[in-house]
Amino acid sequence: MKRTKLLSLLLVFVLVGSLALTACGGDDSSTDEGSKDESSSKELAEEQVLRMNWNSEPPSLDPQISQDATSSRILIDTLDGLIRLNEEGLPEEGSAMAESWEVNEDGTEYIFKLRDAKWSDGEPVTAQDFEYSWLRGLDPKTASTYAYMLYDIVNAEAYNSGDIKDSAEVGIKAEDEKTLKVTLKSPNPAFLSKLQNSIFLPARQDKVEEWGEKYASDVEYMVSNGAFKVTEWEHENKLVMEKNDNYWDAENVTLDKVEGIMTSDPNTIINLYETGELDVINVPSQYLEKYKDDLIKSPEASTFYYTFNTENEFFKNAKIRKAFGMAIDREKIQQARTEGIVPPAWAFVPPGIPGPGDKTFREANGELLKDVGNGSSAEEAKKLLEEGLEEIGKTVEDMNGIKFLTFDSENSLQRAQIWQQYWKENLGVEVGIDTATFKVKIDRENKKDFAFSYSGWVGDYNDPMTFMDMWITDGPQNTAGWSNAEYDELIKTAQTTTGEERMQAMMDAEKILIDEMVVSPTDHSVKIYLQNPKVDGIVRLPLAITNGYKTAYITK
Known part of the structure; x- marks a missing residue:
């Protein structure tokens, strides 16, 4: 496929908004216009029901x-x-x-x-x-x-x-x-x-x-013991929460019910919003222009990447991993699919996470992939692949047919197809695409039943450690199966020290992670929503955890 066709595929991408991620900070948060304190000055609707999309079965x-x-x-x-x-x-x-x-x-x-x-x-x-x-x-x-x-x-x-x-x-x-x-x-x-x-x-x-x-x-x-309780659960289809009258702060919970469907199909999602059957959605990219004046943008401390199974016969070799990480043009992909709204990733820890002194972690540790992940390194990537294959006694033909594991959503499949073409054009490797439901994909990754896969991580808290301790030897989130004694020691140092020493240990560890190309970061996410103007009071955090719908309400 020529590059022109490749770029046309980019344009039908759906923005990565609230994909069900394996994670569960940033220096910013977003609050929808209005807050719970303002609800007293607005006339509340008689029916306090919020209709939204969970995206997938929990x-x-x-x-x-x-x-x-x-x-x-x-x-x-x-x-x-x-x-x-x-x-x-x-x-x-x-x-x-x-x-x-x-x-x-x-x-x-x-x-x-x-x-x-x-x-x-x-x-x-x-x-x-x-x-x-x-x-x-x-x-x-x-x-x-x-x-x-x-x-x-x-x-x-x-x-x-x-x-x-x-x-x-x-x-x-x-x-x-x-x-x-x-x-x-x-x-x-x-x-x-x-x-x-x-x-x-x-x-x-x-x-x-x-x-x-x-x-x-x-x-x-x-x-x-929370603001709501689950009262209906049609697995893989619908989950409904209703106000918990025994909640300690029930008097400050306005919603009576939250009705959530489960779909990742972008056309279904936009149709349900346009017909008034959903109040809040993540916006498919093809509708950005149509709704440009109504978009709600919310930052997210996240990194999307592909993970290499270092126990795989090919990806146990660092040169081969680097070749696949260098073969794509992050900047061109992000510009084409989101008009630059969603930034490419040049390292693993996302922008906005605090670092040493007054700097963010990203400012302090630099853009570690910028010189090799911007499409200018295709020849070097091909050379690394050839060297790596020679080291393990394999050829490109032996590698043809290797499978890339991803989610079974349209967005994830389209994204994988773009990378598939880059790998074919720049490396000469025919990569197959293997899709699975979210739950099955997690299970396969935990069992190391994959060669390489598409992954995402949203910070659990506002600190670099939520990204860095994932990759310690035998760590539960280390689906790569990677082990590096120096990395482990640096994380241990960061866990037992404070201040500059702690930050420096994590910065050194990130450099090892990227140099070894255990993961290949591709982009960071910005959540882009459409929201019924009658919905108010939702507080959005940039973390994997959210503030839920305790403060939300519906106005007339």
Whole structure:
């Protein structure tokens, strides 16, 4: 296919907005026009129902098992953690189950005081609920892919790995029904910001024990302490939440119901919006011009990339990985498909994430791929491929037919087709495309049942570590199967130090990650929405976690 045809394919791309990602910050956030405080000056509609699109079936609504953005969007409304983030993405005292907290002088001990609150079935929410849930997330039997987020806590990692058998040795203690004490190994300025993530949300021990593996798998196996509760779930089709009257802050929840469908088809999505059957959608790129005056743009601290399985017979070779990473023209692709709205990625940590001093991490560590990922390195990429294949005793013909794994959405398929043509034209390799549902794709990646795949990661909190600790040896998010002792040591240093030393360790680690081309970053996302003008009060964060629909309302 010639480049002209390749570029025509680019123009039918759908913007990456709220694809269901395996992740679940940035320095900015976006609030839709108006806020909950302003709702008193606006006349509310009689019917307080928000109609939206979940995009896909949530793989799991068990907070300690959930590992994706779709599930997180639901869990933030059905379960209330210790804290919520404000519009700036910062922890806000008194915004959730913790009415207040205290921190000792060296930043290693947190005392959370819980408010009076109830579950949806009328049972009290206690500090024991949080102790149980966090320890459950660390229990090796749970096999939580997000257990590492608790590793700041004393003995958490040792308990998760099985080196410590007694959970009483972990620094998580419910001192009474309203007091939770958490002890960290060393100070971590990002600790509080993590607490809105799913693994820190409460689960009910009595219900987990009663329902077993069915816990949170359907309406009858769920209990909520958040602003909403799930009342209808047609799997792969629809999920409905209704206001939880037992929620501690129910008087400040205006919506009665959130009705969410599950579709990733762009034509279906735009048709449902145009006919008034959806109130909020992510905008397909072919409609950007039509709706240019109505678009809501929201930044997202995300990176999209393809992951190489370093256990694969070809991609175990770094030169071959680099060749595939260098063969595409990131700038031309992004300009063609989004008119430059969505920027190309020149490294793994996205723009906006804080770095040393007054700089962002990206400003401090530079654009590591800029000289080799802009389409000017095709000849060098071909040479690297030939050298790498010679080193492993293979030829281009041997590599023909290798499969690229991606989501089964139209957007993902079109994106893969563009890369497919670049790899053919610049490397001479015929790559096949293998599509799978989100849930199946995650499972295959975890089992290393792929050669290379399309992936995305949205920051779980506003710190470079949410991107960097993914790639440690045997890390649960390390689907590449990569291992590098120097990288591991740098991440360990960053986890146990503060200030400039911490940032420098992460910057050095990122350079190794990109130099080894374990992943090939392609772009960062900007969410672009269309929203019914009658919908107001939605607070959007640039993180994988959201602020849900607690503050949303419908006006006349």
